[in-house]
Amino acid sequence: MSFLFLFLFLAAIVGVFKPYLGGWKRWHFGLAAFASFILVGIFAPEPDAASLREAETSEKGQSAAAAPTGGKVEAAAAARADESNWDYSESTDEMRGTTTKFARVVSANEVDLDFPYGVVNGYLTVRQQKKDGLSIIFSVDKGQILCHSFSDGYVSVKFDDQPIRRFSCTGASDGSSDLAFILNERSFLASLKKSKKVIIEGEFFQKGNQQFTFKTEGLNWQ
Structure with missing residues (x-):
């Protein structure tokens, strides 16, 4: 008609x-x-409802088929981010035009150092700056790490299931007692980049040796 x-x-x-x-x-x-x-x-003949539904289903199917590529990439990126416990940051010295880079991970456990410090977390920091080069820093929220160059201080470190190693350490130049610089930095970093878990044992004032466990997988450091 x-x-x-x-x-x-x-x-x-x-x-x-x-x-x-x-x-x-x-x-x-x-x-x-x-x-x-x-x-x-x-x-004019009306469009067949079944044909319309079939066309809509086909379009949705094509969209769904195209979506996984981007979705999988985002999911993979999110998974990698979730796997890593490292936080990255930078600070710039505008006067000297230099940049210091940091990568820090917080301990998976807490330790009670008693009064006046209480329960604290440990921190493992990788630092790179132009003046001092590479530094590996072990620190706590509050407390006194007994690590001085004049007393042959050291920390014991276990990378995954490897044998326990001793690393000499020294205190901060400003006298801060809540952190220690771990020496033999390059060797430490090489093992750290391959590790998934690191345990650091240090001596604390009036608390003896205490252990902090770090989930270190996924360190991105050049």
Whole structure:
């Protein structure tokens, strides 16, 4: 039916430009074209609902098939971020135009150092600066780490299931007692980058040796 009205519409359009029926004027053909156009719209077949649903399902399927590439990349990136407990930061010395880089991980356990320090976390920090080069720093929130160069201080370190190693350590130049610089930095860093877990045991004032465990997998350090 709609095809018939479409044919009449086209025939009327031709008559508007060149009347071909005796007694018909252009406006007659124009009126016929308008009426035919309305009837074409009324009698045009409606889209099949099943076809529409099939088309929508197909489009959704194509979208879903295309999505995993980006989704998998984001999921993989998130998984890598979750695997690593390292926090990275930088500080800039505007006067000297130098940048110091840090990577720090917090201990998985806490240790009670008693009054006045209480329960504390341990921190393992990798630092790179132009003046002092590479530094490995073991620190706590509060407390006194007994690690001085004049007393042959050291910390015991266990990388994963490797044998326990001793690393000499020294205190901070400003006298801060809550941190210690671990020496033989390059060797320590090489083992650290390959490790998943590190245990550091240090001696504390009036508390003896205490151990802090660090989840160290995923260190990104050049």
